Amino acid sequence: MxxxxxxxxxxxxxxxxxxxxxxxxxxxxxxxxxxxxxxxxxxxxxxxxxxxxxVQLCSICQNFTNQNPCEICSNPRRDKNTICVVADPLDLLALENTHNFRGTYHVLGHNINPLEGITPNDIRIRELIQRIEKTDPKISEVILALDANTEGETTALYLARLLRKYHVKITRIGKGLPMGSDMEYADSVTLSNALEGRREI
Ligand SMILES: [Zn+2]
The missing domain is CATH 1.10.8.420 (RecR Domain 1)
Known part of the structure; x- marks a missing residue:
């Protein structure tokens, strides 16, 4: 051969x-x-x-960036007290493309996925907790913008339970997102509607 x-x-x-x-x-x-x-x-x-x-990770939101903090975290016009939690950078990009969100993000890196051996310790939850503990004035809302599938659901429930003790408003987007769908493939209108229709959990 x-x-x-x-x-x-x-x-x-x-x-x-x-x-x-x-x-x-x-x-x-x-x-x-x-x-x-x-x-x-x-x-x-x-x-x-x-x-x-x-390319490095932003020390605040954990997204990939050429500068630290990233452009979103260092933008004075962004609401630093609202954190939208996403699984990966492409989800962040999809939400940014809606031009409908003025808060900041936190990129977990992955959803919890026991089948692939991805546990809560393998994703950037510790950094999120530290951010919630350290941000002053206090974080007013954590939006869980996770995929409408089993892994996204598992991650959202885990985070919602974990964050309860911080007395922060926790909302979840999902309404309008077809079940089983990946955030990054949702179109801007669907994502905008999902964001606006987020519910407290
Ligand atoms: Zn950042």
Missing amino acids: PTLPLSIQNLVDHFTTLPGIGPKTAEKLVFFLLKRPPKDLHDFGSALSSIADN
Whole structure:
């Protein structure tokens, strides 16, 4: 069986570490890249290096950012006393695209998912608690904007129970979000409605 040149095989192996990319797709992608001008490949490589070198987690909301605190957390026009909790950065992006939320966020990194071995200790709940304890004046509302599926539900219930002792208003968006749906794929109107229709839990 013919083998690929080492540098090509090396890149194929990197591609196969990405979700949904098997060896055949990885090979196709690499051969597609090989048809591009060398400058494009260097730019692609630099873009990858740049996220390794320049992207960090915001120390307040735990979202990916080029500056710390991130643009949202350092924006004086955002309401720092309302925290919208999301599972991942794409959910935050979807909510930002509604242009209908003026509070701040907290990115957990993942939903609790016992089947995948993701426990409450594996997501950024500790950072959320510290933020709620430290923010002065007190946080007025925590909005749980978690996916309308089993994992999102599990995470929301866990957080609602955990946060009860902080006497903060806890609301959950979900109305209007189809059951089983991922936040990041909901359209802006649906998300805006869900946000406005949030209910205290
Ligand atoms: Zn931030």
